[in-house]
Amino acid sequence: MITEAEIRPHHSPSYRRQKRSFILMLLPALLLIIGIMFFFLQGVARSFTNEKSYVQNPSFVGFDNYVALFNDSTFLVGLGATLLYVVLVLIVQVPLALAIALLLEKTSFMRRIGRNLIVLPLLIPPIVAGLMWKTMMQPSAGVLNYILEALGLPGGSWLTDPATSLLSVIVIDTWAFTSFSTLIILAGLQALPESLREAASVDGAGWWQTFRNVSLPMLLPYIVLVALFRVADSLKQFDLIWPVTRGGPLDSTRLLHVQGYEEAFRFSSPAMAMAIIFVLWLIIYLASFLLLRLWRRTVNAVE
Numbered sequence: 001m002i003t004e005a006e007i008r009p010h011h012s013p014s015y016r017r018q019k020r021s022f023i024l025m026l027l028p029a030l031l032l033i034i035g036i037m038f039f040f041l042q043g044v045a046r047s048f049t050n051e052k053s054y055v056q057n058p059s060f061v062g063f064d065n066y067v068a069l070f071n072d073s074t075f076l077v078g079l080g081a082t083l084l085y086v087v088l089v090l091i092v093q094v095p096l097a098l099a100i101a102l103l104l105e106k107t108s109f110m111r112r113i114g115r116n117l118i119v120l121p122l123l124i125p126p127i128v129a130g131l132m133w134k135t136m137m138q139p140s141a142g143v144l145n146y147i148l149e150a151l152g153l154p155g156g157s158w159l160t161d162p163a164t165s166l167l168s169v170i171v172i173d174t175w176a177f178t179s180f181s182t183l184i185i186l187a188g189l190q191a192l193p194e195s196l197r198e199a200a201s202v203d204g205a206g207w208w209q210t211f212r213n214v215s216l217p218m219l220l221p222y223i224v225l226v227a228l229f230r231v232a233d234s235l236k237q238f239d240l241i242w243p244v245t246r247g248g249p250l251d252s253t254r255l256l257h258v259q260g261y262e263e264a265f266r267f268s269s270p271a272m273a274m275a276i277i278f279v280l281w282l283i284i285y286l287a288s289f290l291l292l293r294l295w296r297r298t299v300n301a302v303e
Contacts, residue, residue: 043274043277043278044274044278046270046271046274047065047066047271047272047274047275047277047278048060048061048062048063048065048271049061049271050064050065050271051269051270051271052268052269052270052271053268053269053270054268058271061271065271065272065275066275066279068272069272069275069276069279074251074254074259075256075259075276077251077254078251078254078255078256078258078259079256079279081166081251081252081253081254081255082235082255082256082280082283083283084166085166085169085170085234085237085255086230086231086234086235086287088166088167088170089170089173089174089230089234090227090230090231090234092170092174093173093174093177093178093181093226093230094181094223094226094227094230096174096178097178097181097182097184097185097226098185098219098223100114100118100178100182101182101185101186101188101189102189102211104118104182104186105186105189105190115186118179118182118183119179119183120179121175121176121177121178121179122179122180124176125239126176126239126240127239127240127243129172129175129176129240130172130239130240130241130243130244131243131244133171133172133175133244134159134243134244137158137159137168139155139156139157139158139160142158144158159244159245159249160249161249162249162250162252163252165245165248165249165252165253166252166253169240169241169244169245169253172240172244173234173237173240176240177230177233180229181226181229181230184222184225184226184229185219185222185223185226187222188218188219188221188222188223189215189219192215192218192219196214196218197210197214197215200213200214217301217302218302220298220301220302221295221298221299221302224291224294224295224298225295227291228288228291228292228295231284231287231288231291232284232287232288235256235280235283235284235287236257236280236284237255237257238255238257238258238261241253241255241257241258242258242261246258247259247262256276256277256279256280257277257280259276260273260274260276260277260280261273263276
């Protein structure tokens with residue numbers, strides 16, 4: 001005999017229990033999202049006021065903070081440095097991660113040793129990595145200049161020279177985060193169907209032809225995913241830059257997150273700090289949106 005619960009499964013006790021369990025498990029995530037959105041919207045609202053730590057009753061000023069930002073040469077220089085930082089990180093780290101992943105995937109010796117070594121930088125917090133490299137890059141007593149001079153090469157001022165400070169921070173960033181990009185691309189290489197590469201080899205294609213025509217097109221979703229993560233991380237890079245350079249010398253590494261921090265805690269202007277952070281959020285959102293669209297297009301092309 002067919003029961004009513006079998007005819008209408010959504011009225012059965014087991015279905016109702018599953019629904020209650022699902023709602024209970026989803027509730028913490030919903031509370032977290034609501035909390036994040038509340039503080040985010042509160043911060044955006046503060047960016048439209050003249051709030052300062054020493055002003056008791058801040059008033060609404062509209063877009064005055066944003067107009068002041070884009071008329072401020074320091075902000076514009078920081079915006080340019082932030083975008084340059086992201087572009088250089090992508091140019092350096094994506095090809096480097098791809099090369100290391102190919103080496104780890106191809107060579108048995110490197111596969112055994114390199115996969116254990118590649119994760120070591122990920123175990124070190126960015127602040128610790130930055131301070132470690134800051135010590136190594138000291139002009140007079142740093143080990144980096146000592147090694148270069150021992151090899152007959154000239155040393156440098158690195159972090160204390162405005163011409164090389166941003167590039168030096170990118171070197172530290174590359175050491176700290178290329179491992180993450182390598183692991184993603186290596187996972188993509190291991191997911192490639194071996195039959196396609198074997199078929200290309202049987203047809204007489206060399207390693208470069210197989211990589212360019214078979215492996216690389218199928219790796220594009222993973223490469224775009226690496227670019228997405230690195231763009232988002234680089235645009236909000238603070239914990240590596242601040243302990244190393246404090247935004248100097250001569251504002252050469254004073255990126256937008258550093259400017260936001262200084263506005264809030266050095267100049268006692270939370271409203272201006274939130275305006276800077278909101279501009280940075282818009283840039284991250286736009287870059288992530290475009291890269292996600294590109295990622296979907298590459299995934300559809302592979303499928």
